[in-house]
Amino acid sequence: MTTSPERREPPPYLFAVLCGLAVFGIYVATLAETTAFWDTSEYIAAAYVLGIPHPPGNPFFTVLAHAWGALPLAGLYAVRINLFAAATSAACAGLLFLVADRWMRNVVTVRWARLAAAFAGVLVGALAWTVWNQSTVNEKVYTVSMLSTALVLWLGVHWADDEPGAHKDRWLVLIAYVITLSSTNHMMGVLAGPAVAIYVLLTDPRTLLKPWVLWLGLFTALAVSGKWTALVDGSPADKGVVLFLLVAVAGYTALRDVGEFRRPMLWLSILAVVVGISINYLFLPLRAAQFPPINEGEPTTWAALMEVLNRAQYGKPSVLMRQADFPSQLGNYLQYFNWQFARDWSPALARVATLLFTALGLSGAAALWVKDRRAFWASLTLMGTLTLALIFYLNFKYGFSYATNPALGPVPREVRERDYFFVVSFSCFGLWVAVGIGALMQAMADLTKRSLATPAGALAGAPVLGLVLIPILGNHTTASRANETLARDFAVDMLESVAPYGILITAGDNDTFPLWYAQEVERVRPDVTIANLSLMNTRWHLRQLARRKEPPFDASRAAAIWKDHAGSSRPARPSCR
Incomplete structure (x- = not known):
């Protein structure tokens, strides 16, 4: 396999x-500058106390955010965790920039124009309303999923461009590790997997027939789906399916070459997946x-x-x-998509902005075709997974x-807007927009019969970059x-309204x-x-x-109305059986 000239150009890190x-x-x-409603307070408090938030527990986020929160980045802990959301989302943008630049190399050959288009398109995705809104406060764990998605995409691109040799295999192992580790943050982090699989297939189909790659794929699928647990407490049918897959891959490996079982890469692949998924079964x-x-x-037992x-x-x-009905679920997604580019403006102007960027994105997809x-099939698989497949799977009201x-x-309706579940699709749509902007710049320069490398061509193509101002x-x-x-x-205010050692009933x-945050963090x-x-x-x-043991009431830190209660003790609690 030869290396084409555009692949030899180093990535613009x-x-x-x-x-x-x-x-x-x-x-x-x-x-x-502080916490917010919905899950923000829960996640900030969980990171602070190294606790376990609502199912599925998100252990990778908790550990990562807890470590980040120890950094002296801001005085308030909530601001530090909000900075964590901003940093992971910004890192996602940087990685998507690398992917956009690589996929545009056959579309826009002039380097400055390609870099500018990649920057503009990625910025459109990063400043899409839901992405921006989720990146300025740590309401969910999805900015980590965005980062892992972008990282998996870039690793797939990097694998394809790497020189042939044994060292090239390490990128696939790293991809599997990132996917399994990301699944312990949220299952959304695995959705780049199908796109990377398509990219690998179209780059070198023989790779997917290697026994160690089949083992890597099987163990990754069993790990992120949790189906391996069928061997512990699954139904006979589930156990049978898992055992059949294991025996089938083992048989294929033996038929290809029994020596494959002694190959270090096979066991390294399995180890990478086991280590990646282990945080679910150890930390929790x-x-x-x-x-x-x-x-x-309280997952202290296997059943829990x-x-x-x-x-x-x-x-x-x-x-x-x-x-x-699925058409309504799809329509709901399109409603959220319509929010992404000009939410502050009137509905009519917002629709114009949506149509404009939709046209740019689709023209980018056409240019890749x-x-x-x-790149076209990989990006189409990515967007299809993040939209149609995800809409069907989530099955919202x-x-x-x-x-x-x-x-x-x-x-029946959802209790709140669910646009944040599709945040990765809005971010990754910036890839198509980037290619679309690059193709439009090229077309504008072609109208002047000048190259983008010339001043006249640059003058014709550069105004297209101003479109990035719309979401800003x-x-x-x-x-x-x-x-x-x-x-x-x-x-x-709610906590200070209660007498010492009082009880607040919430729903x-x-x-x-927010009460958990105020108590545990502040x-x-x-x-x-x-x-x-x-x-x-x-x-x-x-x-x-x-089990809870209330700390002594501290009148010096309480509202003035409770100052007279200094030194008061907790009333006797009835026994609880």
Whole structure:
């Protein structure tokens, strides 16, 4: 296999860093200065106490954010974790810049134009409304998933461009490790896998027939799906399927060459997958057994661990039992897509912006079809996985604000907007936009019969780059989290309204998680017991309430109304059986 000239050009790592820093600067300028509603407070508090948030527990996020939070980056812990979201999202932008530059090399041959188009397109994806909004406060764990998706894509591209040789195999092992490790943050991190598989197939089909690669793929699939646990407590049918796959791959390996079983790469592949997935099965039960203040699901036993990892408490129906018709679910996604480019503007202008960037993205996909079929099929697989496949799998109810046919009458709806589940698709759409911008720049220069390398050609093509200003100006106001303090203010006021050693009865996320944050991170009135009515339906929450030992009431840090209670002791608690 020969190396083509465009592949020999080294990746623009310096420009990727500059791209990431530019995105990071925008995020920091609009960063939340404290916690926020929904899951933000839960995740910040869980990172602080090294606890276990709601299922599936997200252990990789917790460990990573806990380590990041120890860095002296800001005075307030919440700001540090919000910076973590900004940094991981900005790093994602830098890696997508590298992918966009590589995929455009057959579309735009002039280097400055290719780099500029890659920067502009990636910036459009990074400043899409949901991406921007999720990157300025750590509401979810999805910025880590965005980063792992971009990393897996770049590693796949790098594998394809690497010189042939035994050393090339290491990139595939690293990809499998990143995918399995990312699955312990959130399953969204594995969705780049099919696109990379297509990229590998179209680069060198023989690679997928190598026994060690089959073992790598099988173990990765069993690990991220959790199906390997069928060997422990699965049904006979599930055990049979897993054993059949293992025997089939072993038989294929033996037929190819028995010596493959002694090949170090095979065992290194298995080890990489086992190490990557192990945090689910080691950290969660070990940390849960230490009973941290936040210990949702309390996975101290195998059965409890399986319930947490399988999200049993949510009781979601099979994908075959649709909670809303698929056209409506697709329409809900298109509603969210329409929010991405100019959310601050009027609905009419926002639709114009959406149509413009949709046209740019589709023209980018068309350019890849003409110039680089391998990149086209990989990117199409990526976007198809992140949109159609994900919409079908998530099987959401009707969107919170999605307009339905009045003839349907009342319909089941989600409790909030679910646009954040598709944040990776909005970010990766910037890849197509980047190629589209590059192709448009090339077309504008061609109209002048000049190359983009000449001043006249550059003058004709450069104005296209101004399109990146649309999401910057059109999303800034509503995507920004600067000066938002309502969640923290609410939590502090609620806790300070309670007498020493009192009990606050809560019901949902928004009246519970901010209180957890205020108590565990800022140590506001830790003497108050918080009892969540929804969680009281679980035995683990009742056990945690019974185990809880309130610290002494500190009048010096309490509201003035409670100063006279200095030195008061906790009332006797009735025995709990």
